Amino acid sequence: MNRDRYDLPLTTASDRAAAHYRDGVDCMLSAWHGAEDAFDKAIAEDPGFALAHIGRARLHQLNMEGSKARAVAAQARELAASATPREKSHVEIMAAAIESKPKLAVTGAEAHLEEYPRDAQVLSILLGAFGLYAFSGRPDHDAAKLAICERHARHYGEDWWFVSYLGWSHTEAGNLSTGRTLSERAMGLRSANANAAHGLSHAMFEQGDMEPGRNFLSQWMPAHDRQSFLHGHLAWHVALTLLDDGDLDGALAIYEQHIKPANRPYPPLNIFTDGASLLWRLALAGQTGLEPHWRDIASYGENYFPQAGAHFADVHFALATAMTGSDALEARLAQLEARAADGKLLPGQAAIDLCRGIRAFAEGDNAEAIRLLEPAISELTRIGGSHAQRELWEDTLIVAYLRAGRGEAAASRISARLDRRPSARDEAWSRAAQEVAAPRN
Missing domain, CATH: 1.25.40 (Serine Threonine Protein Phosphatase 5, Tetratricopeptide repeat)
Structure with missing residues (x-):
């Protein structure tokens, strides 16, 4: 019997299909371009290979091709009827994630891994930002x-x-x-x-x-390969280092060359959140002339994330629409309030307060931004993402403190962060905070 790279049996009689499937999984696990082609080739060699279908469905999901993802996942379910118990369980878990049933997918994955701990794809969907x-x-x-x-x-x-x-x-x-x-x-x-x-x-x-x-x-x-789905996000990391060094023009060039929406082959969630967050950081640092970029990223967000539901996208939607003055932000907040009332907003009130705090900040109401952001920061991890991505909201709170003349509050937060890691940008903010807090004659 054919096996995957982790020595788990594969229900396919085609050696070529199994080889293509292993290549596809390796591309997914290494975030390397080529997974789509590899799974398509595996399916062509063996149209009844359930795991190749569910792998392809997962890629459709990442690219926000929802109807395709669900259709291919349904086909994988049918094909898995003749597969091994491990493969049937694998397909059900991946399908649950694709069908927006995250709690079912999580509990299924945890149980599955107790019996099949080397099913790396199942473990992988639990991990990461x-x-x-x-x-x-x-x-x-x-x-x-x-x-x-x-x-x-x-x-x-x-x-x-x-x-x-x-x-x-x-x-x-x-x-x-x-x-x-x-x-x-x-x-x-x-x-x-x-x-x-x-x-x-x-x-x-x-x-x-x-x-x-x-x-x-x-x-x-x-x-x-620049078509690999993490390429734009890794460029975003380069931009963060340039921002820390005070090179705003260099960071903006990274945005224009690698991140801004321009038929890029990256998952829409990456494009939107990387783009909105980098523009916001540039604005905090004093970069001007960003208005065309803000309109561009706001339009992208309204196209790909027209309704509340993906809460990490929702909080970034607030960044873009607050900076463009779009009425869409008020509509999104109403949707978030409705989801919170129904118990469907997983981060709870924190997500709403982050959005409202961002709007207040963009409108120049620093006192209101501080009132909303201070308590929400303590719940910030609930929105997901990484520490580096979430730091944006703390940055905003620090700038709100400075603009409100609250240098001691800014200095306290900056000091705590400098204890965690040295940063040229935080050191510059620390000097600004000390100037704001200094007694005046």
Whole structure:
């Protein structure tokens, strides 16, 4: 019987289909271009191969091709009737995620991994900044990711994918030295691995090694296919290091060349959230002339995320529409309030307060922005994403403090962050806070 790279049986008699499927899975696990083509070839070799269909459905989902994703997942379910119990369970879990049934997918995945711990694709959907744990609304999702990795670590050893995500999980849980060491080890095991490069970039960012992080990505990214779905996000990481260095023009150039909506082959959630957050950071830092970019990213958000539901997109929707003055923000807030009343807004009131705080800040009402953002920051992890992505809201609160003349409050928050990691930008803000707080004669 054919097997996958983790030695799990595959219900296909075609050696070629199995080989293409293994290639597709490796491309997905390394965030490398080619998974779509590999799964399509596997299906062409064996149209009855259920796992190839569900892998293709997952890619449709990531690209926000919802109807295609659900149709292919339904087909995979039918085909899995003649597959092994492990494959049937795998298909059901992935289909639940595709059909927007995250709680079912999470409980199914956790149970599945107790019996089949080396089913890496099932483990992978729980992990990462956009995984099921991160978007569950729970405040301890970073700890949950690390816990499940450590629970199953003995089954993976030095597997390049697993070491990548073990390192990432340690970094996001605050174990920066361990996270960086593991991410560097993963890069040594397989350099053609954007997930490891991404994890290492986060570790360097959290440790304040901005220039080394920029140098690493500048040397590594030329070998990375620009069609791979993490390429734009890794460029976003380069832009963050330029922002920290005060190079606003360089960061804006990164946005224009790699991130802004322009028929890019990246998942819409990445394009929208990276674009809106980078523009907001540039605005906080004093960059002018961003109005055309704001209109562009707001239009993109209204096209791909027209209704509330994807809460990480919703809080970024607030950034874009607050800066353009669009009436769409008020409509989105009403939708979020309705979802909260029905218990469907997983991050709860925090997501709404973050949106309202952003609007107040954009309107110049710093006192109201502070009133809304201060309590929401304590619940910030509930929106998902990474520490680096969520830091934007704390940045906004610091600037609101400074603009409101509350230098001591700004200095306290900046000091806490400098204790966590050194940052040239935070040091500049610290000096500004001290000037604001200084007694005047």
